Amino acid sequence: MKVTMFGSHLCKDALYAIYKLQEMGADLEFKNISASLADMKEFLAVRDNCTLFDEAKANGYIGIPYFEAEDGTKTLDLQEILKKL
Template sequence: MIKIYGMNTCPDCVALEAQVKDNPRYEVHEIGSHVRELKAFLRMRDTEPAFDAVKRKGTVGIPCFVLEDGTVTLSAKAAGLTPAPRGETPSCNIDGSGC
């Protein structure tokens, strides 16, 4: 099972969640739904090298994916999904540059 960590206020996360709805291959973790989900995500973000670049840029790093072999990635394609095309979802960065 592939785990997806995201938030329902993140346009990229919402677009991906629509793709995996009712698909048992994916498990969605809404990190804003409970502090337990947020802590699990932050523990991963603090320790996984996959987040190094996003932390340097000051972004969150969602959606993120934990593949069946335990690999952590920020690539929707690596998780078998199609990312939303740039410019087709609202911006969620403070500076309006995207998500």
């Protein structure tokens, strides 16, 4: 399954997610928001317009890692994605 993940190599949760997704054989497209302004802009467009991020924003978090699966699933929960693999 193809999974697009927005995150940063500076985030330990994102690094763990990359490892787990690769271990499970996901077709992973990693978008590093701390290394690419285009990826950051794409992420912010989603984050600023999606209620999925309300709790993260209310608590001062960025909201990464963030996952989009090819079946349309959008989540901040790695376990939700791993169950689909």
